[in-house]
Amino acid sequence: MKVLVLSFYYAPDLCAGSFRTTALIEQLKQQPNAEVEVITTMPNRYASFEASAKEFEHTDNVTVRRIVLPSHKSGMLDQIKSFASFYKQANKLISGKKYDLVFATSSRLFTAFLGARIAKRINAPLYLDIRDIFVDTLNDVLSPKLIFLLKPILTLIENYTFSAAQHINLVSKGFEGYFVNRFKSANYSWFTNGIDKEFLNTKAPVEPKLSEAVPLTVLYAGNIGEGQGLNTIIPELATLAGVKYQFKVIGDGGRKAALIEASQGIANISFHPPVNREQLIKEYLNADILFLHLNDYPAFEKVLPSKIFEYAAVGKPILAGVSGYAAEFINKEIDNAEVFYPSNHQQAATALATLKLGQTNRDNFISKYTRTNIMNEMANSIVSNGDIK
Numbered sequence: 001m002k003v004l005v006l007s008f009y010y011a012p013d014l015c016a017g018s019f020r021t022t023a024l025i026e027q028l029k030q031q032p033n034a035e036v037e038v039i040t041t042m043p044n045r046y047a048s049f050e051a052s053a054k055e056f057e058h059t060d061n062v063t064v065r066r067i068v069l070p071s072h073k074s075g076m077l078d079q080i081k082s083f084a085s086f087y088k089q090a091n092k093l094i095s096g097k098k099y100d101l102v103f104a105t106s107s108r109l110f111t112a113f114l115g116a117r118i119a120k121r122i123n124a125p126l127y128l129d130i131r132d133i134f135v136d137t138l139n140d141v142l143s144p145k146l147i148f149l150l151k152p153i154l155t156l157i158e159n160y161t162f163s164a165a166q167h168i169n170l171v172s173k174g175f176e177g178y179f180v181n182r183f184k185s186a187n188y189s190w191f192t193n194g195i196d197k198e199f200l201n202t203k204a205p206v207e208p209k210l211s212e213a214v215p216l217t218v219l220y221a222g223n224i225g226e227g228q229g230l231n232t233i234i235p236e237l238a239t240l241a242g243v244k245y246q247f248k249v250i251g252d253g254g255r256k257a258a259l260i261e262a263s264q265g266i267a268n269i270s271f272h273p274p275v276n277r278e279q280l281i282k283e284y285l286n287a288d289i290l291f292l293h294l295n296d297y298p299a300f301e302k303v304l305p306s307k308i309f310e311y312a313a314v315g316k317p318i319l320a321g322v323s324g325y326a327a328e329f330i331n332k333e334i335d336n337a338e339v340f341y342p343s344n345h346q347q348a349a350t351a352l353a354t355l356k357l358g359q360t361n362r363d364n365f366i367s368k369y370t371r372t373n374i375m376n377e378m379a380n381s382i383v384s385n386g387d388i389k
Helices: 016-028 076-094 110-122 134-141 144-163 173-180 234-244 256-262 277-286 307-313 324-333 345-354 363-368 371-386
Strands: 002-007 035-041 056-059 062-067 101-106 126-130 167-170 187-189 216-221 245-250 269-272 289-293 318-321 337-340
Touching: 002 016, 002 110, 002 371, 016 035, 016 101, 016 371, 035 076, 062 076, 076 110, 101 110, 101 371, 110 126, 110 144, 126 371, 134 144, 167 173, 167 371, 173 187, 173 324, 187 371, 216 234, 216 277, 234 245, 234 256, 234 269, 234 345, 245 277, 256 269, 289 307, 307 318, 307 324, 307 363, 318 324, 318 345, 324 337, 337 345
Parallel strands: 002 035, 002 101, 035 062, 101 126, 126 167, 167 187, 216 245, 216 289, 245 269, 289 318, 318 337
Antiparallel strands: 056 062
C-alpha cells in the first residue's frame, strides 16, 4: 500500500505540525506492506532558527522529499508565497505517480486543499488531519473589508476540500460542531495531539524556590503570533505579579516585536530565541511555572493547543489563559493547572498566586495521552481507509 503524506512542516522543524507528522510517520513505517512518501518543506517555521536537513531522504519504506521555499517571515503575504511555492512544487513531484491513499495534515487549509486536488486527480481516497479551522479563525484576525473579499473564495475552497475527503480527523473535540454539520459524507475520528517520547520520564533537577529573594520563573515557550496574543497579557501580568516573578519568553513569530514594544521598561520580562527540543525540555524543567495563552477570539474557543500536552508531561504548575474547549479540557484532565479568561490580567494574577509550586504527579494523564499510542491508532485508521476502494 502506497501512501502519500503531505505536511507543510516536518522534522527537524520546530512546531506542532512537524512533531505530529514526524510521530505519525514513525508509526506508519511499521505498518505491514506500507510504502510512505512524505512531501514537505525544508525547515522554515522560524527565520531565527536554522536546522539542517536533506532535500531527499530514503530510509526503509519511507521517502522524504523536502521542498526549498523562498525566504520569508511570518507576514500574510510571505505565507501566501510560501504555500504557493509548496503547492506548485509538490504537484511536480507527484506527477505521473499513483498512490493508494493521500493523507494531508493541515492547519491553514491549503495543504488540505492540495491533498484534495491530488486525490481527485489520481482517483485515490483522501484522509485529512485538521489542526485548526482556517476560515473560522480569519473572521477574528482580519479586517472586515478583507473578510468581505476573501471569505466567499475561501469558503468555496473549504467546501471543495472537505467534500472530497473520505475521512476527516479532528485534533480537537471542539471542532466537531463546525465540521460534522457541514460535511456529512466523511467519516470522522478524533486522534488528538499527545505527549512525545522526549517529554516522558523527565525529572526536574531542583526543588521549587522557597526564598523570596529568588524570583519564580514563569516560562512561555513557543510561537509568538496573533493567535497567542501575548502582547495583550504578559506586560500587564508581569507588572501586577511584581518582582517575585520573572517572565521568560522563548520563541519567535509575527507579533514578537509588538510584545517587546509593549514590555518596554518592565524589568521582570526577558526574551530569548527559539531552541531545539532537547534544550526546550531543560527550560521547562528549570522553570517554576509554565504559561500558555490564546487570544480572546471566538474561533479559539474550539481549539486544543498541543503545548498543553508538553507542559502537563513535565509535571510543572500550568497557568493557562484559554476559554471554551481548551479550558474544559484542562480543568477536567490536568491537576495543578489554573485557567483564566484570555487577556484578563486580574484573573491571571489571582490564578498565578493560587498555583502549588513543585512537581505534580500526572501519570494517569501521561498514560492516556502518550503520542505513540495515539499515532499508532491513527496509522491503523489510515491504512484501513486506504484498503477501501
